[in-house]
Amino acid sequence: MKIAVSIGDLNGIGIELALRSHEEIRHWCQPHYMISDTMLEQAANLLNLPIPDDFKTYAVGETFTIEPGHVTKQSGAYSYASFLAAIDLAKKQQVDAITTLPIHKKAWELTGVPYKGHTDALADIFDKEAIMMIGTPKLFTALFTHHIPLKEVASKIELQPLSDFLITLYHEIKEEKIAVLALNPHAGDDGVLGDEEEIIKAAIKIANDTLLDEVFIGPLVPDTAFTPHMRKHLHYYVCMYHDQGLIPVKTLYFDEGINVSLNLPIIRTSVDHGTAFDKAYQNKPVSNLSYLNAIKEAVRLSEKKKLFKI
Amino acid sequence: MKIAVSIGDLNGIGIELALRSHEEIRHWCQPHYMISDTMLEQAANLLNLPIPDDFKTYAVGETFTIEPGHVTKQSGAYSYASFLAAIDLAKKQQVDAITTLPIHKKAWELTGVPYKGHTDALADIFDKEAIMMIGTPKLFTALFTHHIPLKEVASKIELQPLSDFLITLYHEIKEEKIAVLALNPHAGDDGVLGDEEEIIKAAIKIANDTLLDEVFIGPLVPDTAFTPHMRKHLHYYVCMYHDQGLIPVKTLYFDEGINVSLNLPIIRTSVDHGTAFDKAYQNKPVSNLSYLNAIKEAVRLSEKKKLFKI
Numbered sequence: 001m002k003i004a005v006s007i008g009d010l011n012g013i014g015i016e017l018a019l020r021s022h023e024e025i026r027h028w029c030q031p032h033y034m035i036s037d038t039m040l041e042q043a044a045n046l047l048n049l050p051i052p053d054d055f056k057t058y059a060v061g062e063t064f065t066i067e068p069g070h071v072t073k074q075s076g077a078y079s080y081a082s083f084l085a086a087i088d089l090a091k092k093q094q095v096d097a098i099t100t101l102p103i104h105k106k107a108w109e110l111t112g113v114p115y116k117g118h119t120d121a122l123a124d125i126f127d128k129e130a131i132m133m134i135g136t137p138k139l140f141t142a143l144f145t146h147h148i149p150l151k152e153v154a155s156k157i158e159l160q161p162l163s164d165f166l167i168t169l170y171h172e173i174k175e176e177k178i179a180v181l182a183l184n185p186h187a188g189d190d191g192v193l194g195d196e197e198e199i200i201k202a203a204i205k206i207a208n209d210t211l212l213d214e215v216f217i218g219p220l221v222p223d224t225a226f227t228p229h230m231r232k233h234l235h236y237y238v239c240m241y242h243d244q245g246l247i248p249v250k251t252l253y254f255d256e257g258i259n260v261s262l263n264l265p266i267i268r269t270s271v272d273h274g275t276a277f278d279k280a281y282q283n284k285p286v287s288n289l290s291y292l293n294a295i296k297e298a299v300r301l302s303e304k305k306k307l308f309k310i
Numbered sequence: 311m312k313i314a315v316s317i318g319d320l321n322g323i324g325i326e327l328a329l330r331s332h333e334e335i336r337h338w339c340q341p342h343y344m345i346s347d348t349m350l351e352q353a354a355n356l357l358n359l360p361i362p363d364d365f366k367t368y369a370v371g372e373t374f375t376i377e378p379g380h381v382t383k384q385s386g387a388y389s390y391a392s393f394l395a396a397i398d399l400a401k402k403q404q405v406d407a408i409t410t411l412p413i414h415k416k417a418w419e420l421t422g423v424p425y426k427g428h429t430d431a432l433a434d435i436f437d438k439e440a441i442m443m444i445g446t447p448k449l450f451t452a453l454f455t456h457h458i459p460l461k462e463v464a465s466k467i468e469l470q471p472l473s474d475f476l477i478t479l480y481h482e483i484k485e486e487k488i489a490v491l492a493l494n495p496h497a498g499d500d501g502v503l504g505d506e507e508e509i510i511k512a513a514i515k516i517a518n519d520t521l522l523d524e525v526f527i528g529p530l531v532p533d534t535a536f537t538p539h540m541r542k543h544l545h546y547y548v549c550m551y552h553d554q555g556l557i558p559v560k561t562l563y564f565d566e567g568i569n570v571s572l573n574l575p576i577i578r579t580s581v582d583h584g585t586a587f588d589k590a591y592q593n594k595p596v597s598n599l600s601y602l603n604a605i606k607e608a609v610r611l612s613e614k615k616k617l618f619k620i
Contacts, residue, residue, distance in 0.1 A: 146495070147495060147496075147499075147503055148495075148503065149464070149494050149498070149503050149504030149505075149506075150460075150463065150464055150493050150494050150495070150504060150506075151461070151463075151464030151465075151504065151506075153460065153461075154459070154460055154461030155461070183460050184459050184460050185456070185457060185458075185460070185551075185552035185553055185556075186457075188459070189457075193457055193458065193459050194459030194460060194461065195459075196459075196460075196461075222553045222556075222557060223552070223553050223556035223557050223559075223560045224560055224564075225557075226557065226560070226561040227560055227561065227564040228564060229564070241495075242495035242533070243495055243532045243533050243554065244553065244557070246495075246532075246533035247532060247533050247535075247536065247554070247557050247558055247561075248557055248558070248561050249533075250533045250534055250536070250537055251536040251537065251557075251558050251561060251562060252561060252562075254534075254537040254538060254539070
């Protein structure tokens, strides 16, 4: 499997993660790093790290001087070029998926990139809102609604959009068992604490009927959905709103979390942390768990896609 | 410290928890068990457990025949009598707090008790809505709103009720540092994802100004509020809605959770599980972590109350 790694902001920790993790990652896939040899050598020298022999690079972006821990226009332009190159390879099917290392939003702004971040850019480039799934291979939550005020959530729980979401999600991740959470406390307690659960129940039925299989189970009582006992049997959850999905993931797996964009023409996974300017090029211990999980999930989703195409 | 233990439904696991945990609990407090000698002997015989010498009992309720794992009118009546006796001792200040073992709602209904559960009964008896706090000594969440539909939550975030809630909570638990969560994803992202955070911020200021101390911090971004790093420093959280508080507690500490009723004339803690009829009187392993924590917190809150009264 070939994965394009968009290198992120070179004034941050992305390149260090890539260099230090290569030995492990090369056993899972062929990583294609969206960084030129000149920039790679500069970064490796600053980090005092050797460049692995099979570290496959690409000539992207304009050469510039790395300024560790600083927000610069040049670094913003480079991380954007690296990201676009990764997307381009995926569109041309020269790679199976892309994994993005963290960019700095301010640096993108400085250099005139018209997007607030990766997700924003992907939505515009593909003219399509991605399904946002976050978590780790142990627990993933796909968000039916995400960046909206809490008070607007209930009115978004509608039959057709929700059943469509469930069916699309299934086709994207091909999991046999996916939990669907209720919206209200105690799953509404038979309507006493809200009645959106009726819509959720109906959407689950439509999705299962369409898929001819009992893929989706629920609506589950939200507060007991993530107990250790439940997590033994369930790894994929559909959540009705942002914090319903993000609180359990970040509470349990803060360092390991990743971000997956589904329902786009390309597969994209991402680390769930920032550029960590305070730790960049300082030989400080930096966790690569999120990065490793992002690569792992890119490989796994690519494999599923190939498997189901045959 | 003296704690009245309301014995719960005698067809369930309550009495087994009480008997098996007495040896540990007696080092922390003097437990007063709201069960008659006759009923205690019957239960102990069925369980084949010895009755500890210093197991202090009370003549409450009507003697009946225990039917392990069954919902009976007699057992419902007995658990209600035991609960009322505990409240009575606390009202007369013959004990410092009460801890309740699980009752069965259906059994209460059968015997004509006009309440759905302990919380319901307490609200009516004291003509006061309690503050509901759930968790373990490692993490407690106090709920500003609880049993209402999610769509009604945002409109309840009002300045006066919230600042009053914070001040009352402080006086009840006397903690130096209490976190207050935001309502919206990313704490509203400067108003882009909702603006209730402005009200929360203002309520925190009023509370801190009133208490002449920076007790309350926030509004915190909800999804990162319960990461291991945050929990190192924070143990008490105010949550805006039911699942915001219950998801992290049940995800992390399912077996150990307890329920605390604050802002009542008496201190009351409770286990956070049911009667477990499927395990009652069967010598099956039953976790007593929730019960131990309920007793511990009753003692701790009683001590704080005494300390601050002097």
